[in-house]
Amino acid sequence: MNRGxxxxxxxxxxxxxxxxxxxxxxxxxxxxSLGYNAVFLGTNREEPSFSGIKKREYGxxxxxxxxxxxxxxxxxxxxIFDMTNLQTLVSKYPDTVALMLYxxxxxxxxxxxxxxxxxxxxxxYDCTEWSTYTEGSFLKHIIKSADSRLIEQKLPRQCVGxxxxxxxxEKKYGGRKPLIVLPPLVDTExxxxxxxxxxxxxxxxxxxxxxxxxxxLDLLLEAxxxxxxxxxxxxxxxxxxxxxxxxxxxxxxxxHAGITFTGRLTHYETVREILSCDCFVFLRGPTRRNxxxxxxxxxxxxxxxxxxxxxxxxxxxxxxxxxxxxxPDVSPAGICEAMQNVMVKNYSPAALRDAFDYKKHTDxxxxxxxxxxxxKD
Numbered sequence: 001m002n003r004g005x006x007x008x009x010x011x012x013x014x015x016x017x018x019x020x021x022x023x024x025x026x027x028x029x030x031x032x033s034l035g036y037n038a039v040f041l042g043t044n045r046e047e048p049s050f051s052g053i054k055k056r057e058y059g060x061x062x063x064x065x066x067x068x069x070x071x072x073x074x075x076x077x078x079x080i081f082d083m084t085n086l087q088t089l090v091s092k093y094p095d096t097v098a099l100m101l102y103x104x105x106x107x108x109x110x111x112x113x114x115x116x117x118x119x120x121x122x123x124x125y126d127c128t129e130w131s132t133y134t135e136g137s138f139l140k141h142i143i144k145s146a147d148s149r150l151i152e153q154k155l156p157r158q159c160v161g162x163x164x165x166x167x168x169x170e171k172k173y174g175g176r177k178p179l180i181v182l183p184p185l186v187d188t189e190x191x192x193x194x195x196x197x198x199x200x201x202x203x204x205x206x207x208x209x210x211x212x213x214x215x216x217l218d219l220l221l222e223a224x225x226x227x228x229x230x231x232x233x234x235x236x237x238x239x240x241x242x243x244x245x246x247x248x249x250x251x252x253x254x255x256h257a258g259i260t261f262t263g264r265l266t267h268y269e270t271v272r273e274i275l276s277c278d279c280f281v282f283l284r285g286p287t288r289r290n291x292x293x294x295x296x297x298x299x300x301x302x303x304x305x306x307x308x309x310x311x312x313x314x315x316x317x318x319x320x321x322x323x324x325x326x327x328p329d330v331s332p333a334g335i336c337e338a339m340q341n342v343m344v345k346n347y348s349p350a351a352l353r354d355a356f357d358y359k360k361h362t363d364x365x366x367x368x369x370x371x372x373x374x375x376k377d
Contacts (some may be wrong), residue, residue: 001035004373009041009086010102010126014066015058016267019184019296021161023128024102025187027163028062030358030365036097038062039091045069053085065089080107084113090121097373098122101159103129106150109158122372125155126172128165128184130292155239166314182300183315185358192268193303200232202258203343206277206306208236208270209297214290216330217243218250218285223335225253230242231343232258236273239263274304279342281309283330290314296342302330303357303373305350308336319355323347 008028012020028038041053044066053065067085070076090096099112099121113123121281130152134144156162156176163182164170170181180274205224209215217235224233233256235243240261244251254261265273275282280301284290290313298316301308307323309331310316320326324336354360 001093002037003035004095004097005037005039005091006031006038006098006100006124006125007041007086007089008102009089009095010098010104011069012040012042012102013041013045014056014058014064018104020128020268022186022296023184024064024100024126025060026187027100027126027182028328029187030185030361032062032094033221033226033359033362034366036369037093037095039089039093040064041085042066043069049075051341053088058204069323080105081111083111084334086112087115090116090119093333096121098124100124100126100163102126102177105147106154106158107147107153113158122161123159124161124163125159126163126182126370127151127155127169130169131289132152161368163368166292167318168314178368182361182363182365183294183319183356184296185361186299188303188352188354188357192271195268195272195275198272200276200278202230202232203279203346204232204234204277205279206234206236206274207281208274208300209282210237210242210264214284214287216285218247218253218328218333219283219332220281221250221253221256221259223332223339224259225256226332226336226341228275228341229258231339232260234273234277235259235261236270237262237264271300271304274301274306277306278346279302279307279309279339279345281335281339283309283311283312283327283335284313286313299356302355305352307342307345307347309335309342321353323350 008024012018012024014021018024030036040062049068049071055068056064056066058064070079101109111123130148132145133141147183156173161178162173163180164173165183170179173179207220238261240254243254284295294314298310302319309325312326317326327334327338
């Protein structure tokens, strides 16, 4: 049954170039399983600026379009306020029933609501962050901070339904508009999760990510530096030079013989690395930003079936099992002790876990869609 088209748009790089793309594509699979046609409009950072939208053939089973990533103040203003590209895309799909805006600016939500007010197209919002972080000028930081506050405080005024990534967001938005909590989802039937685990000569810890102010990679390296010899640590996603540039105070730890920096890998290669490690480690402090979001790193490592050492942020404790170590803080001594304990236990490779499989969330999504789209079988 074709129940109509849902257009998903936001600053994600198709088909799987960043965590945002993983999020929306798996949400799209969830929509498709319920009879909706999911269509994507992402951004393209790699090509020079171009006007309008371009359809891409990524072989992902969905119609996927891109618009140019804004590189000037005028282009940023156009992305925030100009609905031309969305209107063009809607015209290609006359059965459009909803626009799902992924982490777009508050002004964009208002502009979309106004642009499609006379059509029976519902405005939905997928919220995974309350972040004030952005690259660029001081003015851009001010604008980002103001936008984050508006999204946190006034978002329900501008849309008919909200997808929230955590219970922290649920408490903030709950009762004001129909809401569903969806953590980062995966598709365990995708070949990316069917890869064989590579055998390692040594007990191997793994981290995957990129330098940011969220992860305490410096503390992980410091803790690893005092472990007994024999273990290895693979840092996926950055080079040694990038780590030192981002965290110069921890440069000495990067020279440890057991540490390997792989640089950036594809998502397929990254999952293979996680599948093949003996324990995945990532550490975050309990900040407002970290607690409101939900770490995609945890969802993916958990799905791989490997032990996970992390900190008590967001809703990770709701999913943790006996192979997860939730640290009360991020002290090097506590991290080192947890790593030693996991090495002693030396868990056998486990089967994939399905707690984050999108198919586990079909019933909840169906009920939410019935409320926001007023459609029942």
